[in-house]
Amino acid sequence: MVSEHLRVLKSSLVASSLRVLSLRTRKKTPRFEASSPLRDAHKSNPRAPQRKISQEQPVSDLRQHSEACVRNREPILNELREHLADAHHVWEIGSGTGQHAVYFAAHLPHLTWQPSDRPQYHGSIEAWRTDAALPNLRPVLAFDLFDEAPAVEHTDAIIACNVIHIAPFEATDRVFAHARASLNPGGKILLYGPFIHEDRELEPSNQSFDAMLRQRDPQSGIRRLADVDAKARACGFERALTRRLPANNDLLVYERPL
Ligand SMILES: C[S@@+](CC[C@H](N)C(=O)[O-])C[C@H]1O[C@@H](n2cnc3c(N)ncnc32)[C@H](O)[C@@H]1O
Numbered sequence: 001m002v003s004e005h006l007r008v009l010k011s012s013l014v015a016s017s018l019r020v021l022s023l024r025t026r027k028k029t030p031r032f033e034a035s036s037p038l039r040d041a042h043k044s045n046p047r048a049p050q051r052k053i054s055q056e057q058p059v060s061d062l063r064q065h066s067e068a069c070v071r072n073r074e075p076i077l078n079e080l081r082e083h084l085a086d087a088h089h090v091w092e093i094g095s096g097t098g099q100h101a102v103y104f105a106a107h108l109p110h111l112t113w114q115p116s117d118r119p120q121y122h123g124s125i126e127a128w129r130t131d132a133a134l135p136n137l138r139p140v141l142a143f144d145l146f147d148e149a150p151a152v153e154h155t156d157a158i159i160a161c162n163v164i165h166i167a168p169f170e171a172t173d174r175v176f177a178h179a180r181a182s183l184n185p186g187g188k189i190l191l192y193g194p195f196i197h198e199d200r201e202l203e204p205s206n207q208s209f210d211a212m213l214r215q216r217d218p219q220s221g222i223r224r225l226a227d228v229d230a231k232a233r234a235c236g237f238e239r240a241l242t243r244r245l246p247a248n249n250d251l252l253v254y255e256r257p258l
Pocket of ligand 1: 093095096100117121143167168
């Protein structure tokens with residue numbers, strides 16, 4: 001009887017000390033990764049993906065959250081349904097949080113989606129991928145546009161969302177050079193983001209976005225469409241289509257004339 005009483009007392013002591021420990025651990029765990037480039041960018045740029053972990057998620061969850069991704073994914077998806085109807089393999093450059101990869105792979109099951117980015121983004125991309133457990137979403141590949149070789153060979157399409165105005169302009173050459181090396185015949189390059197059109201003034205929202213980007217990093221900035229086209233042409237690609245999407249963004253589709 002006494003020993004049974006002691007056993008119950010002991011287990012309730014262990015349970016309450018575990019509760020205290022877990023509360024302490026929770027308190028000490030930062031809600032953001034120590035190094036979080038997208039979160040830092042968001043401090044000065046409301047359009048940059050916001051790295052935020054919701055209260056419901058476990059504290060160890062590395063999934064990062066971009067409100068912009070959630071806003072723009074549906075209009076982009078509608079375009080992809082049309083332009084990637086006959087594609088099988090897609091290579092995404094600059095996958096960022098990984099939200100686009102999960103969303104597009106889930107809604108376009110005929111595609112094999114290959115995300116890629118620089119290593120500091122892999123934790124979030126892999127966390128989203130593991131959580132989604134989609135059969136057509138591949139593990140992220142380490143890839144920097146300034147790498148010599150493309151990360152992927154024989155792909156039907158390459159997509160880069162919100163990369164061209166972040167990376168230095170020389171990186172745009174690299175997009176087309178890598179595409180030339182890795183795209184299957186008839187393959188497409190899809191670029192999404194804001195661009196400067198020759199025939200109209202840059203919208204006030206994009207003017208302030210551009211100023212903020214350049215102040216943060218003089219190598220960033222919204223690119224002139226004509227300059228992007230020139231870089232495409234140098235690698236044998238032509239802009240086949242331009243779609244105006246919400247929030248003054250465009251989807252550009254480049255192809256190589258057969
Ligand atoms: C604003 S985030 C966009 C992320 C995501 N595509 C989206 O639309 O939410 C810019 C992305 O460009 C990528 N990026 C910038 N410079 C790059 C480079 N030199 N090579 C590859 N990716 C680069 C970043 O790593 C980041 O994922």
